[in-house]
Amino acid sequence: MKHLLKLLDLTTEEIIEILNLADQLKYEKKHSIPHEVLKGKTLGMIFEKASTRTRVSFEAGIYQLGGHGLFLSSQELQIGRGEPIQDTARVMSRYLDGIMIRTYKQDDVEKLAQYGEIPVINGLTDFSHPCQVLADLMTIREYKNKLEGLKLCYIGDGNNMANSLTVGCLKVGMDVSLACPSGYHPDQKVLDFAADYNNFELLSEPVKAARDADVVITDVWASMGMESEVNDRRQAFKGYQVSHDLLKHAKPDAIVLHCLPAKREEEITAAVMEEHANVIFDEAENRLHAQKAVMVKLMGNER
Numbered sequence: 001m002k003h004l005l006k007l008l009d010l011t012t013e014e015i016i017e018i019l020n021l022a023d024q025l026k027y028e029k030k031h032s033i034p035h036e037v038l039k040g041k042t043l044g045m046i047f048e049k050a051s052t053r054t055r056v057s058f059e060a061g062i063y064q065l066g067g068h069g070l071f072l073s074s075q076e077l078q079i080g081r082g083e084p085i086q087d088t089a090r091v092m093s094r095y096l097d098g099i100m101i102r103t104y105k106q107d108d109v110e111k112l113a114q115y116g117e118i119p120v121i122n123g124l125t126d127f128s129h130p131c132q133v134l135a136d137l138m139t140i141r142e143y144k145n146k147l148e149g150l151k152l153c154y155i156g157d158g159n160n161m162a163n164s165l166t167v168g169c170l171k172v173g174m175d176v177s178l179a180c181p182s183g184y185h186p187d188q189k190v191l192d193f194a195a196d197y198n199n200f201e202l203l204s205e206p207v208k209a210a211r212d213a214d215v216v217i218t219d220v221w222a223s224m225g226m227e228s229e230v231n232d233r234r235q236a237f238k239g240y241q242v243s244h245d246l247l248k249h250a251k252p253d254a255i256v257l258h259c260l261p262a263k264r265e266e267e268i269t270a271a272v273m274e275e276h277a278n279v280i281f282d283e284a285e286n287r288l289h290a291q292k293a294v295m296v297k298l299m300g301n302e303r
Contacts, residue, residue, distance in 0.1 A: 003113045003120045004294050006106070006128040007167040008193060015137070015171055022138050022286070022293035029064065029289070036066025037300045041097040043067060045123070048074040048103040049225075053260060053287050054123045054131070058100050061292040065300075067097070074103075089116035098299045104225060119298035121291075126160055126225070127187060131294065132259045133164040135286040137172060140215055142286075143255050143279060148173030153213035153250065155179050155206050156240050156267050157233075158186035161219045161259055166190050166200065175199040179209035181236045206240055213250040217257040218242045218267045234266070242268045255279045 001014050028035050043062045047055065055071065062069040079088045085108050092099055093116045101109055102123035113120040122130055141147050152169050154162055158180040166186060169176045176194070178186065182204060185191070194200040203209045210216055221237045222230045242256060256268075256276035264270040273280070 001297060004130055004298065005109050005113055005120065005122050007130045007133060007164050007171065008128075008189070010130075010171070012171045012173075015134070015168065018134055018290065018293045018297060019138050019141060021296060022134070022289040025292045025296070026286070026289040035064070037296055038062065038097075039066030041065075041067035041299050042095070043069045043098045043100060043295065043299070044072055044092055044096040045069055046072045046074060046077070046079070046099065046101040046103070047123075048101075049124060051102055051123070053284055054100075054102050057288040057291055058123065061288050062295060065292055065295060067295075067299075070096075085111045086115035088112070089114075093117040098295065121294055121298065124160065126223075127163060129160040129164045129259070130168075131287060131291050132161065133168040134290040134294070135283060136165065136217070136257055136259070137168055138286045138290050139257065139279065139283040140255070142282065144214060149175075150214040151175040151177065151212060152215045152217065153177045153179070153210045155209065155216065155218045155242055155246070156237065157219060157221055157223070158184050159219060159223055161217075162186045163190045165217065166194055170194060170197050170200060177201050177203065177209040177211075177213065179203050179206040179240065181240065184236060206246055207249050210246050210249040213254055215255055215257060216242055216247065216250050217259075219259055220261070220263050221267055237267070240267070242272055244269070244272060247272065257283050260284055 045058055059069040089112045096118055098119045100121040100123045104126050106125040106127035109122045109125055122128055144150055152174050154165055162178055163186050166176050221233045258280050262268055262273055264273055
């Protein structure tokens with residue numbers, strides 16, 4: 001494992017190793033056990049998309065590991081004025097020990113890794129959100145004590161979250177059921193990957209997808225960059241809401257996850273959001289621990 005570009009690149013074993021290390025780092029932080037294993041290391045954090053959880057968790061995480069994080073807005077870098085991504089990669093490789101990038105195009109992340117000489121971490125693209133899904137898997141395992149054999153139901157847009165959840169959950173042995181409106185399906189590369197699994201289904205009926213689910217998860221109907229589509233999407237996603245009525249079809253002890261930010265009364269009701277707030281904000285916290293594990297794996301010595 002040289003980079004974290006997308007979950008399609010990782011083996012099942014690599015995913016489990018990251019989760020195990022994340023658990024260990026979370027335990028150490030909770031018990032005030034120092035783990036400055038990246039002392040002296042510097043992470044450059046490139047942001048083309050706005051962020052709350054990604055920026056704060058990476059910046060806090062590299063600090064807790066003994067390193068330093070540099071916030072780099074694309075508007076303040078030459079990349080924002082047209083410098084080729086391959087030149088940015090070559091320059092940053094001379095200064096930094098790792099790069100995290102939160103951007104639109106998956107190809108930009110791939111090029112950073114191709115032309116650079118240091119680890120690259122995908123903090124989010126329109127195709128993939130691997131760090132979030134590692135945190136999701138960590139949270140599911142905390143609450144359910146296992147991953148293999150559980151059923152995850154995703155309701156909503158076939159976006160980067162649907163893409164990464166499908167890949168990550170299938171790789172760890174979970175059943176995956178997606179409910180997405182026509183025209184809003186996951187990326188074809190992900191559907192081609194999932195075609196090799198008999199425990200994957202893509203449906204149009206949320207109730208059917210939620211049946212006997214152990215985990216129900218959703219995301220906003222219109223992600224960043226889709227502001228012009230908001231009204232059309234509200235029409236297309238009517239009925240694709242995680243509500244108490246929907247959860248009646250899941251298992252009684254099902255947990256609800258949301259990668260945040262959430263739009264209450266759109267993709268999730270306020271009542272469900274508040275009822276499952278503990279697990280949702282544990283999920284948000286686990287971004288910190290999962291990403292610290294990724295940084296240790298990529299930028300440090302194996303533990």
